[in-house]
Amino acid sequence: MKKIQISQINFPPPDFKNSKVTKEKIVLKWLIDWINHSISTSDVKYGDFLPEKSKLAKYLGVSIGTIQNAIRQAEDMGYFESRQSVGTAIKDPHNQNKIFEKTFSKKDEATILIKKYIIDSKLKLENALPSTKELSKLLNIGENTIRLALEVLLREGIIEQITQSGAKVIRIYKKSFNKENCEKIQQRTNLAKITVQKMKEYIIKNFNVGDKILPNEEFAKLFNVSIRTVNEAAKILNEQNIILSRRGSYGTIYINDPRKIKKQKEREEKSLFMSKPQNNILQESYLYSWEKTLEALKKYIIQNHSAGDKIPSMKELATILNVSTNTIRHAISILCDEGYLITQRGKYGGVYILEMPQKDSETFRWLALNPTAINIDVK
Incomplete structure (x- = not known):
């Protein structure tokens, strides 16, 4: 080569x-x-x-x-x-042998899952598929990956794209396909899952609970995989409560030995989940900048507004809270998702208060500090 x-x-x-x-x-x-x-x-x-x-x-x-x-x-x-x-x-298009060891990409997975959705939903020919956004939610796969999968199905002739007035795109089920191939999704190798196992073994061998582990870039070089694959593997390990990834200089912390994780559920809740500390310095140290802004924005709304009020523009709030408009935008987006705020367009557009945020949130946050800093025993 x-x-x-x-x-x-x-x-x-x-x-x-x-x-x-x-x-x-x-x-x-x-x-x-x-x-x-x-x-x-x-x-x-x-x-x-x-x-x-x-x-x-x-x-x-x-x-x-x-x-x-x-x-x-x-x-x-x-x-x-x-x-x-x-x-x-x-590659020789007439040769089915693979150059690289076959792995199962997210696009492959999305393509098969959409086919499986068509079968399970009993869609008939000429029936419309859900939108890209709806498929993304149904299949728990990113919208960009769904779009790539739909492109594959378009080229295979399984679906057809129709553009109507207002540039609205509708994709319809156009041609039948080999349904047996849909079951292969369980048989394919997912490189991220292999990387998860490799990362577990490496972390257990080289780190102690509470240690800051290698950055994802170094894991990618170590296992000769892409940074994207390591990111996916790290996400799985986060969901399994084995590591805790934080942005920037916070790094990724090894928080649970996977060999003992099933036996320590009660202990985990006591040692790894904390409500906000009373110590202000400690509280500040484990919050991201947008989390601090979120708390400041809640406090500002509680002190200055009532339900139904229109809050100041993002630019004005950025000046009031002394942060960037991007950070304000992120905080507002979270409050909208939580049902406290709503955005409106048009003549009376802006951001309005649907419900007043709670003064004292009991939401538990992950603690991304060395546990010894607050005398937490995780052994």
Whole structure:
């Protein structure tokens, strides 16, 4: 395997002038034509890696996004195979053997889950699918991943996209498919799950409860996987209460030995969940800046407004609380999600108070300090 350099491409760039198709489609055709030509002339071999997408985009005079979309479509057609942190390799579309060890991507998972949803919901041909946002909630997968999966189903002809007035997009179930493939979701290997196990073993061997562990970037290098995979694995370990990830310099803390976690539920509640400390210095130390702003905003609303009032603009609140408008926006978003505030558009638009926030919140927060700092025994 070798990496192809831009200077080694002996194939004329595509002509985008006076074309009725999108740049993405033109680049897709060019990629396939270039690969077929270069393979026939032995300029490249199957298994060789494409140049960096940024350099390829500059060579063709298009955006990186256009290159990414074209490569993704060519990959679905069997011309490429990609692996994060490794690259995109040229593949024989007529050979089913994989260049890399097969892992189950989130796009693959979303594609199969949508197919499974169609079966389980007993959708009939010409029935409309839920929106991207609704599918995201139903399947517990990010909207961007759902969009990528829908693109795959569009190319497979399983669904059809209809654009109506007002630019509203409706996708309908258009063609039947092999339902047996939907059951393979349970049989595929998810790289994140493998990484979870590796991280558990490494943490148990090298750290004690209460220690600050390696950053995700270092775990990615250690296990030779992408940072995205480590982030997914870390999320699972957080949900299992084995580690606690905090932003910035707080880092990630090893909070529970997975071997003992089932036996220590009562002890965990006492040692790891705390209501707000009475010590103001300690309280400040474990709050994010937006959490401090959230508390300050609640206090401001309680002291200066009543239910039904329109609160000041984000710019005014940022000045009052001496924080950025982005931090205010995040705090307002949380209060909207909690049902305290509501945003309105139009002539009488703004942010209104639906219900007054509670003065003394008993919400439990994760403590991301060394437990010894507050004399908590976690052994």
